Amino acid sequence: MDPIKEKLDQFTDAFLREASDKATDIIRDVQNSRSHAEAQARKDLRAEVADYIKKESAAIQSREGSRVSARLLQNKRTLFSYREQCAMELVNQVKARVADFAASPAYADHMDGLLKRGLAVLGDCGSVTVYLRKDDMGLKDRLASSADADLAFEPGDFKLGGLALWCPSANLRVDLTFDDVLTDAASHFAELSGIDLE
Numbered sequence: 001m002d003p004i005k006e007k008l009d010q011f012t013d014a015f016l017r018e019a020s021d022k023a024t025d026i027i028r029d030v031q032n033s034r035s036h037a038e039a040q041a042r043k044d045l046r047a048e049v050a051d052y053i054k055k056e057s058a059a060i061q062s063r064e065g066s067r068v069s070a071r072l073l074q075n076k077r078t079l080f081s082y083r084e085q086c087a088m089e090l091v092n093q094v095k096a097r098v099a100d101f102a103a104s105p106a107y108a109d110h111m112d113g114l115l116k117r118g119l120a121v122l123g124d125c126g127s128v129t130v131y132l133r134k135d136d137m138g139l140k141d142r143l144a145s146s147a148d149a150d151l152a153f154e155p156g157d158f159k160l161g162g163l164a165l166w167c168p169s170a171n172l173r174v175d176l177t178f179d180d181v182l183t184d185a186a187s188h189f190a191e192l193s194g195i196d197l198e
Contacts, residue, residue, distance in 0.1 A: 095182070
C-alpha cells in the first residue's frame with residue numbers, strides 16, 4: 001500500500017472520528033439546551049397559568065363577594081322593613097286594645113288604682129297635680145274623692161290613657177300613662193316577635 005494513501009486514510013479516519021465526536025457533542029448540547037428550554041418553558045407556563053388562575057380567582061371572588069354582600073344587605077333591609085311593619089302592626093293592635101279598655105267600665109277602677117300607686121311613690125307631698133287626657137277629665141271628681149291628698153287636675157299631652165302626677169314641692173313626676181308604657185314597649189316589640197337582624 002502506498003504510504004501517502006495510508007496517511008491520507010488515517011488522516012481521513014481521524015478527521016471523520018473527530019467530526020463525528022464533535023457532531024455527537026453538538027447534538028448532545030442541542031438536546032441539553034432543548035431539554036433545558038422545554039423545562040424552562042413548562043416552568044414559565046405553569047407560573048403564568050398559576051398567576052392567571054390566581055388573578056381570575058381573585059377577580060371572581062371579588063365580584064361574587066360584592067354580589068353576595070349586596071344581596072345580604074338587601075335581605076337585611078327587607079327583614080328590617082318587615083320587622084318595622086310587624087312592630088307597627090303590633091303597636092296599632094295594642095293601641096286598639098287600650099282604646100277598648102279605656103272605653104270600658106273597668107277603666108275608671110284602673111285609674112283609681114293608678115292614682116293610689118302614683119301617690120304612694122310620691123309619698124307625703126302636699127299638693128299634687130294630676131294630668132289626665134282630655135277624654136278622662138270627667139273622672140276627676142271620682143279620683144279626687146278616692147284620694148287622701150290635695151289634688152289639682154289638668155289636661156295632659158298624652159292620648160292613650162292613664163295619668164301622670166307632679167309634686168311641685170319635691171319637683172317629682174310620676175308617669176303612669178299608657179303612652180309612656182307603649183313607647184317603652186315599642187322598642188322591644190321587634191325583639192319579642194323573634195325577628196332580629198343578627
